[in-house]
Amino acid sequence: MSETEMTQTPLIITVAPNGARKTQADHPALPISPEELAREAKACAAAGAAMIHLHVRKEDKTHTLDPARYREAMSAIRDACGDDILIQVTTEAVGLYEAPEQMAVIRELAPQSASLAIREIVPEGGEEQARAFLHEIVDGGTLPHYILYSADDLKRYLLLRDQGVIPDRNEFLLFVLGRYTAGQVSHPGDLIPFLGELTQDIPWSVCAFGPLEHAAASAAVALGGHVRVGFENNMLLKSGETAGNNAELVQQIRDVAEAVGRPVASAAEARKILTV
Template identity: 55%
Template sequence: MSLYAQTPAILAVAPNGARKMQADYPGLPITPADLACEARACLEAGASVIHLHVRDDEGGHSLDVGRYREAIQEIRKAVGDELLIQVTSEAVGIYDADAQMAMVRELVPEAVSLAIREVAPETCDEQELSAFCAFMREADILPQFILYAPEDFARYAELVARGVIPGSGFPLLYVLGRYTEGQKSSPVDLLAFLATPVLREQPSLVSNWMMCAFGQFENACAMAAIALGGHARIGFENNTLLVDGTSATSNAALIDQAKKGVLMLGRPVADAKVARKLLRPAW
């Protein structure tokens, strides 16, 4: 049996994101209770990871630690340890790198996604970034670094090579496209990431990779990633449509659709225990 066929595929659900509102999509889960209910349904549909966003009283994006703790508590009541809970540190034009890192230090989540452009811009305090990465290692937090475009590889590789990000390889998330009105990602968008010279020259920089995509072709992008040995983040954060163009009734419907594709491609679907192993960096 090939290594490809043996490696389970992670299906991560991103149920709400930072921008969509319930006025835009009534099925969007926002409250801790709604998120817990959606987490349970997505677990049963095949998800092993939930990518968590919380909102303020007006429905806006928030990195408030108290709100995170409340949502995590409700999700844990619903699913126990059967989902890996990954919080976002996304800036959304509101939070700077210091605020993002402060949230992680206070919350000490199980896992966190960190955009290289946001926490490690050229102007960042590299000593602080290095200390933050050391903190995550000591606290056993699982980081996933986000690349918004293939050119982000160069900055990421440089930081690892100089030991600012200490370790040899990390889980990465490739974002196929931008958050713009009417954005529709394409499976072709994945090729630029996989053909990046830095990745060809230093494959160990990436312990594993996942993609997220925008619009109706999200599932097609996910299946391309799964077929090429990657993993997929799926959900209302970036897409609310099924492959036939109709509106999904829930995030679980999108996960179920993807799970069927994963099995057709000959890969098993990861559970949370496997996802935790796969998303552990090579510190």
């Protein structure tokens, strides 16, 4: 893909509105209940988000992969948004789940998209189990979003892809910037090692932590990547003030796209970009 094609590809903005650990003690507008998630999804879709990265919680607000709770939240979001936003289910382990349990929830839900950390879903020695699972869900229409925490993760991803463990279609990468830096603070330069290893034409996105999230996301926009923003990783606007809600973080990125002349993808356009 040429530089012009990269920067003209519609920008897919994913919103991660809550994460696995934060609560309304961290921000009063952090959405947790299905109704709160539906309202936030609608506001973020209006601001430019094509996809929502969905976490659900137990009654005590701790992390869960319970399919019943996912269904409740997914139903509320669909009622509020219709087809205006893609729903991505997380499989994040948070130290509570192993690969077979993570795979089981995706098999049961057959969601539009699923985020899958390569370190978790393809542990060393688990390649054949992962091969069967990944080909099954891609064949079934679920769009995988592969989470990579380092350039070494990306190297392993590309090796697994060459080996046929990971299907070479319907791919979407998420480069997590600054996950292992001091204070978990990201910098736009954290993107460089990933791009140095990316030898294939695969759609990629970034998420970042801390006060330079917007700068890191803006770099991705300018370089032809896609972006995930939201309270899961950062609650600050580029001004340093706390965002009132997730939609404000989405709008900031939409403003960057408009400033560089890059269109923003709808949910339908995002699916088209990610389906090969």
